[in-house]
Amino acid sequence: MATFLVLIPPGAKSRDESARIVRDRFSWLALVMPVIWLLWHRAWLAAALAFAVQALGSAVADHPVFSLAGLGLCLATSLLVALEGPSMVVAGLERRGWTIDAVISADDRETAEEIYYMETPAGEAETRDSVSLPASETSVRRHAPMLGLVGFKEGR
Template sequence: MATFLVLIPPGAASGDEKARIIRDRFSWIALFLPVLWLLWHRAWLAAALAFAVQSLGSAVADHPLFGLAGLGICLATNLLVALEGPSMVVAGLTRRGWTVDAVITADDRATAEEIYYMQTPAGEAEPRESVLLPASETSPRRHAPMLGLVGFKEGR
């Protein structure tokens, strides 16, 4: 079973046909081609940052003493994009005004689309309340950073 996030454009009603369904999963393509994967998904800022970090890692990898550290930087960048790439895409869409309308657990994308459009009334005039994710900033409960770690507003 996979988790799918359904995002609707600004001002659209729930069940809009322009909704984007994004699967939250590990991406093998993003592991091997992180910058191209981010560009394909229109995450321009994240792609530029990944390119800069990988360029730095490649420059450090040429040094005889720090070569292994440079390879580690490149590998860490690839792994971060492969694990968190869909979250970067969702964050970019929410910055542009899109809202998370539903979180669906399904076997594949076709099943997730079927579940989403079957549970949404076709003639709904106004948008539904936005879905509150566990890492949402709207949570009344706040935690301080633990063990010297940086706080991430209760997110991952």
């Protein structure tokens, strides 16, 4: 199961057709090409920062003593974008006024869209018919011993 975040634009209502569905997952393409992936998803500031850090890592990698440190910096940047790229995209949309309308767990994007756009009866909210009480509230013997411990019915 994957997790999908549904964002709606400013001023839009729930289940709007212009909602954007973002899958929160690891991205292999972002691992291989982090700057291009960020540019594709219009995360301009994050793309510029990733480019600067990878350029610094490449410059450090040219030095014979710090070559592994430079390679590690480039790899860490790619890994960070691959893991947190969707979160960066969501944060960018939220800065522009978009709001998270729903979080959906589904097998694929089509199923997530079906769940999100599923019609409910005319303005009727989904509610539970009954409220379940904890087991201790429904028991006749309120202070009965549990797991072999002594009860405190008579006091200490």
